[in-house]
Amino acid sequence: MSQQYTIRVLGTPYTVRTDSPQEEVEQAAAAVEGAMQTLLDKNPRASVTMSAIYAAIQFADDKRRAEESAAHLRGQLKGYLD
Numbered sequence: 001m002s003q004q005y006t007i008r009v010l011g012t013p014y015t016v017r018t019d020s021p022q023e024e025v026e027q028a029a030a031a032v033e034g035a036m037q038t039l040l041d042k043n044p045r046a047s048v049t050m051s052a053i054y055a056a057i058q059f060a061d062d063k064r065r066a067e068e069s070a071a072h073l074r075g076q077l078k079g080y081l082d
Contacts, residue, residue, distance in 0.1 A: 003022070039055065
């Protein structure tokens with residue numbers, strides 16, 4: 001059953017509804033905030049929106065790499081089992 005949580009990212013509250021535990025939602029929010037803050041620290045003229053887009057691109061790339069790595073490992077495992 002989904003739960004509703006309020007998280008904060010760069011001081012702005014967001015309400016999310018999810019099946020994930022609150023701790024996981026808070027960890028995800030902290031990761032997003034960290035990625036956004038890193039960009040803002042490197043480029044003080046960057047907007048919050050720009051930092052959010054770059055963070056999203058970074059997380060999407062990380063996800064793609066993890067999926068490729070998992071597929072490679074599955075292939076290796078299948079090879080070992082055959």
